[in-house]
Amino acid sequence: MxxxxxxxxxxxxxxxxxxxxxxxxxxxxxxxxxxxxxxxxxxxxxxxxxxxxxxxxxxxxxxxxxxxxxxxxxxxxxxxxxxxxxxxxxxxxxxxxxxxxxxxxxxxxxxxxxxxxxxxxxxxxxxxxxxxxxxxxxxxxxxxxxRTNTKRLDASSINMLSMDYIAINNKLKWNFRKCPHALISGVTGKGKTYFLAYLIKSFLLINATIKIVDPKMSDLSYLEKIFGNNVVSAPNKIAQILRKTVEEMNNRYMEFKELKNYGFGKDYKDYGYLPIVIIFDEVAAFMASTDKKISKEVNGYLSEIILKGRQAGVFMILTTQRPDADVIPTDIRDQLGLRIALGEMSKVAYTMIFGSEFNDLELNSSTVGTGFIYMNGTTSKPVKFESPYFSADYNFVKDVSFRLH
Structure with missing residues (x-):
């Protein structure tokens, strides 16, 4: 220099x-x-x-x-x-x-x-x-x-993926195997659902098992016609699907130890297992509206998966309009390797997503799908980005149905 x-x-x-x-x-x-x-x-x-x-x-x-x-x-x-x-x-x-x-x-x-x-x-x-x-x-x-030019990805044209990476744009790739779990936040109409659709398609391309929790019965609940019992909305069903996922996760750990090639530091991929991905849409709204007993049970399952899931190949993707600290405690938030804020948000919201040192972020853009992204181990701070987009003639439901069956 x-x-x-x-x-x-x-x-x-x-x-x-x-x-x-x-x-x-x-x-x-x-x-x-x-x-x-x-x-x-x-x-x-x-x-x-x-x-x-x-x-x-x-x-x-x-x-x-x-x-x-x-x-x-x-x-x-x-x-x-x-x-x-x-x-x-x-x-x-x-x-x-x-x-x-x-x-x-x-x-x-x-x-x-x-x-x-x-x-x-x-x-x-x-x-x-x-x-x-x-x-x-x-x-x-x-x-x-x-100094480089960032190019927004056309999600509808992506048909092959590495087993470890999901491209965010031409420069950023999410290595969910090393940087597990995600938090996606943003106000209505700023692109959360489209980004989730892109993640669903991406995980299907690597043959992951996808489970969807949609307590508000919004767009994602429609996918029940495709994913069947792996899409839930009722509080008791949400607790049930998370409980079963925790059991699957713990069973994997027991199975790993019985394998001949079991070794220190290895993970699910080394043993030939495929990822399990849970998408929990509007987690804060669910916690605020459901019975306290169920919310406490669900929160316990979320914490266990986020803290233990990476090595077993069980990944959690949480979305919310406002990531309140009483819903997603700081110690849990810090375990979420990928954090995204779509659209202009308040200082309080940025603090809840990225931490108090990044509460002065300024987006200065109204484009849908634009926001800030932090990727543990890849970015040292939240950086501006544009999420992948779908072309106007792309049929997400038809594509997902085709790939699943």
Whole structure:
């Protein structure tokens, strides 16, 4: 990485790269003097100029980064002057590749320390790029700005999947085997049902057993015609299906220990088992409206599956408009590897989904299916994303029915 120096830099010079012209003339002259075939001269010339152009673009980007960081320091007064001399300035390193611009700031114990750890939005404004990562590491705060273009997936065209991954977009993949369970939150009309439909289709592609809990008897309850008894809505049926799933999970653990290839650290896939996925729609509404005895029983099953399910291949996907802490306690929420908030939400809601350190998120988009996503082990903070979409002529029920039968 290059070190940023606090210099009086006020502009970026632009002009003709005369070194490029000189290099081209040298290549041509060498080719003629050595009797190199005419076409080979231009091949060599093109490759040389192309490489030089690449270096030239890299140099210009370094200049842009340096200039922006200078503006960041100057405009926020991250320096100290006494008797016309700079006696303090931050130590900043920067670098980039095709995917990211990386900015590394020394946490030197100065009075600016806390401000250095809260620069995401300022950096996003300066570079017009999204900050997708922030982490403290050995006395530095490191920011990563995303240079790549995110492409929204057409869910209707996806017909094959890895056994471990479900693509969220062209850059993010949910490894549910290593990052188990999910929480999907958002107000009505912001894309939760479509995202659930995409997950259902994806899990069917890897032959998972899918169980659906829909206490509000909304769109998902219609799938009872396809999944039969694996779709439930009544409180006693919900408790029953979860109880049976817990029994299946515990039976798997007992079966694993009887296998000849049983070993420490192995999971369901190593033993040839397929995933079991439970989708619990509007869990908060159910807990608030049902009998306390049943809600307590159901909450116990949810906690057991979330805490123990990963190795047995039993995964829980919870959805809710508002993930209240008394419904999804913090210790349980932290076990949900994938967390998604669709649509603009309040600070309180963001706190309940992602934690208090991320309560100031701003979406600034009304597009259905747009929101924030956090993936444990993949993103260090919630990042903006667009969920997969279905084309207008796609028939989800027909497709699911075909794949199941």
């Amino acid at each position: 290059k070190e940023y120096k606090f210099v009086n830099e006020t502009s970026i010079q632009k002009g003709i790269d005369f070194s490029l012209i000189t290099l081209g003339l040298i290549v041509l002259l060498y080719g003629f003097t050595q009797s190199v075939p005419f076409c080979s001269i231009f091949t060599l010339l093109g490759g040389t100029i192309g490489y030089k152009l690449h270096l030239s673009k890299s140099y210009k980007l370094y200049k842009v980064i340096k200039h922006n960081l200078y503006d960041l320091v100057k405009n926020n007064n991250f320096y100290t002057i006494e008797e016309d001399k700079v006696i303090y300035r931050p130590t900043i390193f920067y670098d980039f590749n095709d995917s990211f611009i990386t900015i590394k700031i020394r946490l030197d114990g100065s009075k600016f320390r806390d401000k250095y750890t809260k620069l995401e939005k300022l950096l996003e404004d300066l570079f017009v790029l999204e900050c997708v990562s922030k982490e403290e590491q050995r006395g530095y705060i490191i920011y990563k700005l995303d």
